[in-house]
Amino acid sequence: MATYIELTNRAVPDELSIAMKWRAKGREHTRDLVIRAGDLGITSAGTWIAVALLALQEKCKSRGTLNAECAFFLRVLTLVCKDEVTKLAMCAQIHTVGRAEVVNFFQETERLIASVPTWSGPSQSANSSTFRRFMVEEVPGALFAEDVTNHSRYFKTVLRERHKPRATLSDLPALDLNVPDPIGAIPHDNIQQLRESSIERLTVDIEAVKEACMYDLELWGVVRNKMRTYARQNLPREDYRHIVNFVNNRVVVGESNLLTVWDFPIQTLIGSMGRFERNFKIKRKLLTICFQKELKEKVCAKLGISQGEYDAVTFRHIAGLCTSANPRELVAAFHALQIHSGWNADALQNLTIKDIVPSDNGYLVRSIKGKVDKFTPQVFIGPGERGAWLAINLLIWNYSQLKRRKLIEKDEGRLWFCWSNSEDVMTQPYAMHKAKVAMLMRHGIAWFSDEQIRNHVLTLISMRRRNGLVDAQAVAGHSYIGTTAHYADQLVTKLMCDSINLEFQRRLDSTLKIALWGPHSDFVMRLRFQKFDAKLALPVGDGTLCAAPENPPDLDWLAGGVCDAKRCHTGQGCKNNRIAVTQSSVEELWRFVQYYKGNWQRLLAENDAAFREYHGPAMLFALAFIRFLQDSPYWEEVKIYLPHGSLR
Structure with missing residues (x-):
């Protein structure tokens, strides 16, 4: 230095x-x-x-x-x-x-x-x-x-804007009415119900991805085992030798130089494919151009592979299933391990064969976090976690197969290799985008980024317990809990606030429509949300009551069969007006006063005559009523119904 x-x-x-x-x-x-x-x-x-x-x-x-x-x-x-x-x-x-x-x-x-x-x-x-x-x-x-x-x-920065919290799987919009609402739009009666509903939605969404991964891992695992079963049968030696020579040495001459359904029994062909597992000289690249279309269909039917499973998986992947993993398996393994570990995508891609250590009926696994150059927390993977267990065993087997076939470098330790169209040694991990799209379409799951999985897992962990953020920090391997909060806690708070605000808007909208059209009208019955919130439907008045609203002193005051309530305090007042000091009337009076405090100048400017005739007397009455209550012996009992500091 x-x-x-x-x-x-x-x-x-x-x-x-x-x-x-x-x-x-x-x-x-x-x-x-x-x-x-x-x-x-x-x-x-x-x-x-x-x-x-x-x-x-x-x-x-x-x-x-x-x-x-x-x-x-x-x-x-x-x-x-x-x-x-x-x-x-x-x-x-x-x-x-x-x-x-x-x-x-x-x-x-x-x-x-x-x-x-x-x-x-x-x-x-x-x-x-x-x-x-x-x-x-x-x-x-x-x-x-x-x-x-x-x-x-001694220096305080003014540039404090941070990146927005990453989204979870449950932030995606639910277009189907049978699908639960996103976390930011869940209807609820109280915060506890919102929290429970959010946890339920988070759990349902992550379980859907786990089940999709497990389905693909089990499906192709079953197909591979069927091929191994046929391989253990007594295959004619000459037939197997002919099939191997055909795959390795054939010359492409249009459609006339392909294996057909008449050349060998289907069981013999599938058994030969199963024996490719121990034959390290098979040229995988030529597996695509060896088989007639009808023969491919017969093989798939025999192995129980439906037409819907063909996406992102060509026949060469099926024929070579015992030589290495196929793309769909690799994608399923990636997300199954990411859900189990809670690691970010980069750390999982950094996983090497040396990071997998056998331990007590399972494996202890860790990887390197490239951004901070630190190890992830160690994770145990055992048979109890079916998806992760299938995934880790698939990666170990796939790595061994590729290494023996010299398809990866001798000192290569990374695991995310699969297929390559090149005959050269693979140096870049398999690009999973196409296979991921196919897997999600196959299982009807909306597209998500790899980082959404991690954030979803951390958010779910942080919400399940009161001190869940500490648990999420341990899973994430963050040195500071503030880093974990950026992933999980801030996002949860934001989503819950969004949900609360939206719920208020729904209730207000629904309450107004029900009040205007009636609860049994056709219009209201077609609404998705039909909740009448009495707390939002309180009347707007001056805190007084009317003894006969349908029979005012002057019938010209009627509007729609009911008094228009404009002259309750004009002149000598109205004989039907009554004062009743109750909780609801005090709250109503407070809202009435607050309205005029904020709007009297506007009302005066807009219509001087109407203000002098209607608004002015009503406002003066309300202020006098409030003053009367303050001077009364009941003020200590009444003021508890008013917000603190509201009369200043």
């Missing part, structure tokens, strides 16, 4: 190269990041930015390749160098830089970052955080004028 003197005395080269490394889809990627310091004008020795860049270069030399965050740093650095104010601050001699200078520089930097329209809020926040860390935390603290290392204690 370079000394402090070397860092401050050296100029930055015109081109500074930094080796980056990151892991994605179970494979490590490397790239050299070139910072053109000469073009940016930041090569002078002893400056803050020069020391930061040289420290970054030394870190790369001592630790090897760095992660992809260096690219975020360069992105902001390029932006900062275009602004004279920030560039000047960054190019100050490092021994003159203290907390005040750091704060001013970071404030100006965040102003520039916030002005970039193409960067989303979460991206702006992440870029700023990475840049601050590289400029302060990665630089030796002794080189500054004072200790500035822990910058978060």
Whole structure:
């Protein structure tokens, strides 16, 4: 590592190269990041930015390749160098830089970052955080004028937007009326019922995926065992030899050079395919072009494979089922293990054969989390978890088959290989998208991303118990519970708030329609939600009662057979008006007063005459009524019905 003197005395080269490394889809990627310091004008020795860049270069030399965050740093650095104010601050001699200078520089930097329209809020926040860390935390603290290392204690960022919580499987819309509503739209009477309904919906949705995975794993496992059963029968040696030679050495001549139903008995052909498991010289690629269509149909019928299972599985996958797993099996195994482990997709793709350790009638499994370069929590897989058990055994068998056939490298440890159209050794794991689409369509499941599975599992764990977030943290392997909360707790809170708001809208809409049209009208009977909430249907009045609303002193006041209630307090008042102090009348009076507090100026401006004749007297009566209640000996009993501070 370079000394402090070397860092401050050296100029930055015109081109500074930094080796980056990151892991994605179970494979490590490397790239050299070139910072053109000469073009940016930041090569002078002893400056803050020069020391930061040289420290970054030394870190790369001592630790090897760095992660992809260096690219975020360069992105902001390029932006900062275009602004004279920030560039000047960054190019100050490092021994003159203290907390005040750091704060001013970071404030100006965040102003520039916030002005970039193409960067989303979460991206702006992440870029700023990475840049601050590289400029302060990665630089030796002794080189500054004072200790500035822990910058978060004296600088508060304004770029705080985070990525939205990931969705679960249960956030998908339910178009079928027989399907439960999404969590954000579940009808409920209280919060406890909402929580229970949410857990039920989460469980139903994840179980549907588990059952689909188990179905595919069991289906193809049964077919493979049937082929093995036929293979154990006494097959004519010459027939088997002829079939093997035909597969390995045939020359394609249109449709005339194919095996047909008349060449060999179906049992002999299937038995030969079963024996391919121990024949490591079979050329799998040619299995597609060996069999006549009618023969393929006969083989599938004999093995019990229905037409609906053909999606994403060609006949070569069936003929070679004893040589390796087929794509549908691989997808099913992936999601079965993801549901069981709660790992993210990247960690599961990083799984290697060395990560699977036999233990007490099962396996202990762990993998590496590429983003943080840490191991996942260890997971036990035993026969009790049927889907995960079938999946892990399939992966072990498939890996062994591919290794013996030299279809993967000798030192290859990854497990997610399947088929390749190339005759070369496979170096990239199988792309599962097409097979995943086929599996979901086959089982009638809406499309979901791989990360939705993980978030769904963590959300379900966090909701099942009062302290479930701690359990979810243990499954996720997060160092801080706040990270788990971003996955699960924040999402649950948001969804429940959405559901509560939607339930209020439903009740209000339904209550109004029932009040207007009647509960037994054809219009109301066609509504999906028919709930009349009496709490939302309280009358709007001034807290008084009417002794005879259908018989006012003046019949001209009638509107639809009932008094229009506009003259209750005009002139000398109405003889039918009565005052009854009850809980409902006090609540009604409070709402009446609140309405006029917020709207009297608008009403006066809109119609001065109507305000003076109707609204003014009604408002004065309501205020006088409230004052009367406050001065009465019953005020202590009455005020409990009013919201705290409502009369201010």
